[in-house]
Amino acid sequence: MCKTKYPMLRHANVLAVCALTSLGALTSTAQELIYKEDFETDGEAANPQRYTTVGRDVYEVDRIRSELNNPDQLGPIYWAPNFQVSYTGVPAPTAARRMVMAWDLAITDAEASPALLDLFDSSIKWLLNNKAKAKIVVAGAGVDALGVLGARLTAAGHELVADDTTVVEEQITTQGDMLFHAGGGSRGAKAGFPMLVINSSDADDVLTSSIGTATALEAGKGKIVATGHPATGGKTGEFDIAAGSFTYQLLGDQLPANPVIVASFTAVGEDPPIVRPLIMLMNSTNDTPAGTVFGGGPFTGQSGSRFFGGAGMNKWTVPEQGDRSLTLQPINVRGKTNLKLTIAAAGTFxxxxxxxxxxxxxxxxxxLVDTDGTGPNDFERLIFFTPPASDKKYVDDATTRPEKPTRLGLEFKDVTYDIPAGATDLIVEVRSLSTWWNEIFAFDNIRITSGTIVTPPPTVAIARDGTALKVTYTDVLVSSPNVNGPWTPVPGATSPYTVNTATGSGLYYRSSRP
Ligand SMILES: [Ca+2]
Ligand SMILES: [Ca+2]
Ligand SMILES: [Ca+2]
Structure with a gap:
């Protein structure tokens, strides 16, 4: 008969009733919220304190320069609540047009194809919005070390000048009309004038793509992608790039949200060939559509408006403990079972x-959690976000949850982990480090829940009611002509449900959890 641990009720009139449930439905998913920290107020300044921190501070750009002498950090660095920081995230709009090119600056006039050089000229015209006799500031390379591209810019009537690195980021534009970024870290990332980027290792720092690689290859055919775009100069179809093998400064795999790929290219001898961007443009905030930098924008999806976060956390004195931390006051969880910790987390990439x-x-x-407060248990790692591999620039928690990692982005995501059994005075601690102003972590809405509430299993009872049978049940009443199913819900049934023995005879009834 019914293969269930719950009693089956059977009537002499060939009507049998039993309770059915799946084992997984035995324990309710309803949970008790024991504790919540949503960071909407400063819990460290509160009385009583809700948490303590180690290494909390905020360095806005002026303070970074005056106290740390570090002009490379173009945004605030901090370990602090977001309301104490001018901007938590990477500023999104592209301040001015950008052009990124896969190229090797060692390539000479004799090696580059005329078609490629024509395409370079027309792309630079777009970048400069047709400005003639531009003064081009060169960062990260000597003005004489730009190969055929330097010669081409000079031949077009432009002037090349070396970047004066004592000029601060906000004042770069006083040096000229455009930046040729051949190096220099984040130099020009937020500057409001056009930028040409030929440096794969700085692609992330200047917010043009994920970090790229310098790769030795022989370029095959180039191909115009953005046919009709002014940067193409009217060119269409395929063209040669350069004769011979060179070390190309390639773009990263991840591009901004809405780039213009002017042209792509493949390498000789690849099977299957990989199509890579050759020239990519990024619109300015004044273009239509407007451009955005790679990885830019504020964090979103927090609970309320406030959260806690950190950026560039190794760029000022790191506390003796080796990182920065936030520690919640002990939470009494005695007698609670099936404890879980949920935290909303976000990160740049x-x-x-x-x-x-x-x-x-x-x-x-x-x-980390210390499950017994001042007791002998020590902190143990519960959740760990770091890149899953050396060529990945985002973070996920594959270290602690390899079967189903959560990848962090600019929108907060909840992750939930089981807390070890037997916890008494639970202490939760968040620790972090990162090494650049645009490497930002954020967290919010820490919750401790207990899943101890158990909903009773479905029940069913049968009783004679005159010539009919009355079925009293919880959950959903299902019926079947066979005791082994298949079971279908009884349409419109509510408890108690009256079975007409004339028509209902021969059916089995069970109660089932939806
Ligand atoms: Ca919040
Ligand atoms: Ca302890
Ligand atoms: Ca880093």
Whole structure:
């Protein structure tokens, strides 16, 4: 008969009733919220304190320059609540047009194809919005070290000048009309004048793509992609790039949201061939459509408006413990079972490096728990976010949840982990490090829940009611002509449900959890 641990009720009139449930439905998913920290107020300044921190501070750009002498950090660096920081995230709009080119600056006039050089000229015209006799500031390379491209810019009537690195980012535009970024880290990332980027390792720092690689290859055919775009100069179809093998500064795999790929190219001898961007343009905020930088924009999806976060956390004195931390006051969880911790987390994805964390290393966001307060148990790692591999620049928690990692982005995501059994005075600690102003972690809405509420299993009872049978049940009443099913819900049934023995005879009834 009914293969269930619940009693089956059977009537002499060939009507049988039993309770059915799946084992998984035995324990309710309803949970008790024991604790919540949503960071809407400053819990460290509160009385009583809700948490303590180590290494909390905020360095806005002026303070970075005056106290740390670090002009490369173009945004605030901090370990602090977001309401104490001018901007938590990478500023999104592209301040001015950008052009990124896969190229090797060692390529000479004799080696480059005339078609490629024509395409370079027309793309630069777009970049400069047809400005003639532009003064082009060169960062990261000597003005004489630009190969055929330098010669081409000069031949077009432009002037090349070396970047004066004592000029601060906000004043770069006083040096000229355009930046040729051949190096120099984040130099020009937020500057409001056009920028040509030929430097794969800085692609992330200047917010044009994920970090790229310098790769030795022989370029095959180039191909116009953005046919009709003014940067093409009217060119269509395929063209040669350069004769011979060179070390191309390639763009990263991840591009901004709405780039213009002017032309792409493949390499000789690849099977199957990989199609790579050759020239990519990024619109300015004044173009239609407007451009956005790679990885840019504020964090979104937090609970309320406030959260806690960190950026460039190794760029000022790191506390003796090796990183920065936030520790919640002990939470009494005695007698609670099936404890879980949920935290909302977010992160940029520009240039994080793999880290083991323990203590120091590079880039990570870690959640630890000490389950017994001042008792002998020590903090143990519960959640760990770091890049999953050395060529990945985002973070996920594959270290602690390899079967189903969560990848962080600019929108907060909840992750939930089981807390070890037997916890009494639970202490939750968040620790973090990162190594650049655009390497940002954020977290919010830490919740501790207990899943101890158990909903009774479905029940069913049968009673004679005159010539009919009355079925009293919980959950959903299902019926079947066979005791082994298949079972279908009884249309419109509510408890108690009256079975007409004339028509209902021969059916089995069970109660089932939806
Ligand atoms: Ca919040
Ligand atoms: Ca880093
Ligand atoms: Ca302890």
């Amino acid at each position: 520009l240039d994080f490096e793999v880290s083991s964390g323990t203590r120091g290393g590079a880039d990570y966001l870690e959640v």
